[in-house]
Amino acid sequence: MVFKLFIYFFLYMIRINLFKHNLYALSYKIINKYKYSNINKCIHLEKTPFEKYYSINYKNIRNNKIIEKKEEKFFSRNFYLKTPKEIDIDKKLRETSMEEKNKSDEKNNTKLKKEVSEHVNDMNVINTKKENVEEIKKTVKTEKNNVSEKVVTKKKIDKKGIKKKKLEISTSKVSYPPIPSSLEKKWDDFKKIKEYAKKTNVYLGAHISASGGVQNAPVNSFNISGLSFALFLKNQRKWESASLTSDNINKFEENCKKYEYDKNFILPHGSYLINLANPDKEKREKSYLSFLDDIKRCEQLKIKMYNFHPGSTVGLCSIQEGIKNISDCINRVHKETSDVIIVLENSAGQKNSIGSKFEHLRDIINQVNDKSRIGVCLDTCHTLAAGYDIKSFENFEKVMKQFDEIVNTKYLKAVHLNDSKSDIGSGLDRHENIGKGKLTIDTFKYIMTSDYFKNMPIILETPDVTNDESVYKYEIEYLYKLCLT
Numbered sequence: 001m002v003f004k005l006f007i008y009f010f011l012y013m014i015r016i017n018l019f020k021h022n023l024y025a026l027s028y029k030i031i032n033k034y035k036y037s038n039i040n041k042c043i044h045l046e047k048t049p050f051e052k053y054y055s056i057n058y059k060n061i062r063n064n065k066i067i068e069k070k071e072e073k074f075f076s077r078n079f080y081l082k083t084p085k086e087i088d089i090d091k092k093l094r095e096t097s098m099e100e101k102n103k104s105d106e107k108n109n110t111k112l113k114k115e116v117s118e119h120v121n122d123m124n125v126i127n128t129k130k131e132n133v134e135e136i137k138k139t140v141k142t143e144k145n146n147v148s149e150k151v152v153t154k155k156k157i158d159k160k161g162i163k164k165k166k167l168e169i170s171t172s173k174v175s176y177p178p179i180p181s182s183l184e185k186k187w188d189d190f191k192k193i194k195e196y197a198k199k200t201n202v203y204l205g206a207h208i209s210a211s212g213g214v215q216n217a218p219v220n221s222f223n224i225s226g227l228s229f230a231l232f233l234k235n236q237r238k239w240e241s242a243s244l245t246s247d248n249i250n251k252f253e254e255n256c257k258k259y260e261y262d263k264n265f266i267l268p269h270g271s272y273l274i275n276l277a278n279p280d281k282e283k284r285e286k287s288y289l290s291f292l293d294d295i296k297r298c299e300q301l302k303i304k305m306y307n308f309h310p311g312s313t314v315g316l317c318s319i320q321e322g323i324k325n326i327s328d329c330i331n332r333v334h335k336e337t338s339d340v341i342i343v344l345e346n347s348a349g350q351k352n353s354i355g356s357k358f359e360h361l362r363d364i365i366n367q368v369n370d371k372s373r374i375g376v377c378l379d380t381c382h383t384l385a386a387g388y389d390i391k392s393f394e395n396f397e398k399v400m401k402q403f404d405e406i407v408n409t410k411y412l413k414a415v416h417l418n419d420s421k422s423d424i425g426s427g428l429d430r431h432e433n434i435g436k437g438k439l440t441i442d443t444f445k446y447i448m449t450s451d452y453f454k455n456m457p458i459i460l461e462t463p464d465v466t467n468d469e470s471v472y473k474y475e476i477e478y479l480y481k482l483c484l485t
Contacts, residue, residue, distance in 0.1 A: 193225055193227075193476070193477065193480055194227065196480060196483075197227045197480070200448075200449075200454075200483065201454040201455045202448055202453070202454065202458065202480075202483070203227045203228040203265045203455070203456070203457055203458060204226070204227055204228065204417070204448075204458045204460070204476050204479060204480065205221055205224075205226030205227055205228035205229040205230070205265070205457060205458070205459055205460070205476070206221070206224060206226055206229060206230070206459060206460040206461075206462075206469070206472035206475075206476070207229070207230040207231065207269065207459055207460065207461050208220040208221050208224065208226070208229050208230070208231060208469060208472070209231075209469065210231040210232060210233075213248050213251070214231065214233060214244065214248055214252050214301065215247075215248055215251035215252040215254075215255055216255075217229060217231040217252070217255075218252070218255035218256050218258070218259050218261050219255055219259070220469065221259070221261070222259040223469070223473075224469055224470065224472040224473040224476060225473050225476050225477065226472065226476060227265065228261075228265035228266065228267070228457035228458065228459065229261070229265075229266060229267075229457075229459070230266075230267045230268065230269050230307070230457070230459045230461075231266075231268055231269070232268070232269055232271075233268050233294055233297040233298070233301075234271070234293070234294070234297070235271075236269070236270075236271045236272050236273075237271075237272060237273065238273075239273060239286065239290060244297055244300055244301070249300055249301060252301055253301075253302070263302055263303055263304050264304050264305075264457075265456075265457045266303050266304075266305075266457070267305050267306075267307050267343070267377070267414050267457045267459060268294065268297075268298060268303060268305075268306050268307065269307050269308070270291065270294055270306065270307060270308030270309065271290050271291075271294065271308075272309075273287065273290060274287045274290050274291050274294075274308055274309070274311070275287050275311040275312055275314070276288065276291065276310070276311045276325055276326045276329040276330075277310060277311035277312055277313055277314075277317075277322030277323070277325050277326050277354050278311065278312075278313075278314060278316075278325070279313065279314070279316045279317040279321065279322070279325065280314075280316070284325060284329070287311075287329075288329050288332070288333070291308065291329065291333060292333055292336060292337075294306060294308075295333055295337050295340050295342075296337065298340045299337060299338060299339075299340060303340070304339070304340065304341060305340065305341045305343050305375070305413060305414065305457075306340050306341070306342060306343060307343040307345055307377050307414060308342070308343070308344070308345065309345055309347060309355070310326050310344055310345070310347065310353075310354045310355040310360070310361075310364065311325075311326060311353075311354055312350070312352045312353045312354065313352045313354065314352060315351075315352050319354060319360065320363070322354050323354060323360060323363045323364050323367070324367065326354065326364050327364050327367035327368050328367075330342050330364070330368050330374065331367075331368060331369050331370075334368075334369065334370050334373055339373070340373070341372075341373050341374065341375050341413065342368075342373060342374055342375070343374075343375045343376065343377045343413050343414055344361055344364060344365075344374070344375070344376050344377065345376075345377045345379055345382070345416065346358075346361060346376065346377070346378055346379055346382050346383060346386065347382055347386070347429075348379075348381065348382040348385035348386055348426075348427055348428060348429040349382075349385055349386040349387065349425075349426075349427035350427055350428075350429065351427075356382070356386040356387075356427075357386070358402065358403055358406040358407050359406060361376055361406075361407050361411075362406050362407045365407065365411060374411065375411050375412070375413030375414070376407060376411045376412055376413060377413060377414040377415065377416060378403075378412065378414075378415050378416070379415075379416035379418065379461075380415070380416065380417055380418055380419075380420070380439060380443060380447070381416070381418040381419065381420040381429065381430070381431050381432070381437075381439075381461075382416075382429060383399070384420045384422075384423070384424050384438065384439060385420060385422055385424070385425070385426050385427055385428055385429060385430075386425075386427070387424060387425040388402075388424075389424055390439070390443050390446075391424075391438075391439060391440050391442065391443060392440065392442050392443075393442050393445075393446050396442070396443060396446045396450075397446075400450070400452050409452060412452065412453075412456070413456055414456050414457045414458070414459065415447060415453055415456065415457075415458045415459065416459050416460075416461050417434075417444070417447060417458050417459065417460050417461075417479075418431040418432065418434075418437075418460070418461050418462055419431070419432040419433060419434050419435065419436055419437030419438070419439045419462065420432055420437045420438045420439055421437050421438070422438065423438045424438070431461055431462055431463060432462065432463070433462045433463060433465065433471065433475070434460075434462060434475045434478065434479065435478075441482065444479055444482060445482050445483070448479055448480070448482055448483045449483055460472055460475055460476070462475060
């Protein structure tokens, strides 16, 4: 009986050991199954006797490394673990997984290399741009220094030893045709220019600034040797402006007398916002009120003429309808004001604009009731851009005869004297300094000497490249000297 119990106990213990052994084997098999995935969150267990005996390492499993040969021997000996075929399959799977990883790593590396190379190229481009900007700044500084040295002042010493300074005009951004050396000594004084202007009846001036008040315009004109001038009576880019004060009006009158300016040679310019040809009634009414306000300001300052751009159809009506709108507004303003002459400026020929052709000006004048209060201002830049060739004496003479036949020269009241950046027929309103554009010296000589332009304001509207209006002084002297050559 005792012997039987002993045998049963022995068999029972063997059975338990086998069960434990199988548990260990099964646990390893499960770990081996998932080792090809990235088990980064693997649980660190204590080594079992099974692991210690066969030297199985969890680190190697996590890092997807090849298992040692001792393990393979164990796999081949035990029926309850993997067969040799399964081991071969596992090896192949490991190899393929490693190859796939290497390929993905190579792709990532190539992408990174491309991104790095693009970034480096961008940085190189930025650095080159910075270097170019620095070089440009250096060149600009050197040019400014050179100009400032040239523009300094000439000094003359009297008998008493007192030094007098004669300011020269800055020509930093533009170079002009040289004044004939034989004439330089004759034009030292503004009085001589004035005397010549009175003899020839050519009254040349410029569109000058009226900042600080209209009373400053005569002073600014005198500083550039102008014998006529144009100005804005209010902000040309706003619908509403402050009205003229009694102080503005009185000082303007005083300065005109002080510097001997005849009101017949002052030509205010209308607001750029005014469009009397607009077919929209509300917008046209808004333009008309600004137009009326300008003319009332002329009456307050006792100025005889007022210049403005006829306007545009805005593509919403025909040219003839736009012309009728303009003439109706002029007739209306004549009734509401007393004696100011309305001067139509010819346009450059922009799309939908009115006034680029002499026929447009004629049709407006024909529909105005009071012909004594209507006139025309010819802009040389606009005339060329509109397609009229005025580059030579002969061609300019033909154009003026054409103007006389279509419009009549008795309506010619003023000239805007400008060179043109754009060539004949371009339709572009691009003013340029005298002698720097597409017009020739013959054009300017013709205007300064022709009888068509006597006793009227001839106004320069060239770019103020010096930002202090001193360029106008040079151009006025240059144009007067052309008359003697």
